[in-house]
Amino acid sequence: MPNIRELDPSASPLDYFGSELRRQREAAGLRQGQLGDVIFCTGSLIGQIETAHKVPTRDFAERVDAALMTDGAFSRLVGLVLRSQLPSWFQQYAEMEAKATYISTYQAQLVYGLLQTEEYARAVLGVRDDGDLDAKVAARLERQRILARDEPPVAWVVLDEAVLHRRIGSREVMRNQLARLLELPRDGWTQVQVLPFEVGQHHGLPGSFTILRSDDDPDLVYTEDFVQGHMTANPAKLKEGFLRYDHLKAAALSVEASAKLIARLMEERYGHQSGPDSRAVA
Secondary structure, three states: OOOOOOOOOOOOHHHHHHHHHHHHHHHOOOOHHHHHHHHOOOHHHHHHHHOOOOOOOHHHHHHHHHHHOOOOHHHHHHHHHHHOOOOHHHHHHHHHHHHOOEEEEEEOOOOOHHHOOHHHHHHHHOOOOOOOHHHHHHHHHHHHHHHHOOOOOEEEEEEEHHHHHOOOOOHHHHHHHHHHHHHHHHHOOEEEEEEOHHHOOOOOOOOOEEEEEOOOOOOEEEEEOOOOEEEEOOHHHHHHHHHHHHHHHHHOOOHHHHHHHHHHHHHHHHOOOOOHHHOOOO
8 A cells, every 4th residue: 555644745845845746646647656657666666755755866856747747846846855965064055055156175085075976975975874875875966966057166176196095985986986087177167186195295284175156155165074064254264265275276286187197096096907896886
């Protein structure tokens, strides 16, 4: 029997999505299994989403819109649903990131979230098993949509060379992630520089940080600790952030030299090899 749990549509974006999916499905005269057949999923998945037990993906929302002829309603709603899956302390940053016209970031440990492949993100987010991993990954991929807009932000990313050496997931996951970085500079909007080990001490030693600039909001500098993120528009903090970032860009390899280093490490460290070490994570 299908789950007929009643939802409060005002409780959350996920609850609203589920209640609207049920309403539109029933208005079309379809059972859960019938809709599942149309959009190539199980009726059980339809039921889980209708009862807010499962987070929909953007692909699911787009297929539902096509099947129920809802004029993109679910595709528009799913962005809110996925953003609500981000940690509560991170949601304000994600909103500001989406409005930014210029993103400057230095990353000491990991590839910046907007540039991560799905498999790399899954490996990073799966370190702690404290929730729906599929939903976390979908939320991270949803953030990346800002780079595909007609007028995307300029994103300038400085990666510590350690990021390229630290294997996240399998060798194949890392190879695909570095290949993704090599594809990015071609569009002109997103640039990657690598801060090489040979630099020694540098202005990014205190840790990763991101500066956001937008046309309609104050400039912001964002940092994280192991508990939560910290965002400020304090002029003194911004001045310090811009100074540190300028030093890091100047010390880093050029975009062209960075691409050559990434390509070399991709082959030397993560080239195709036989054996159990080459298996990809699920």
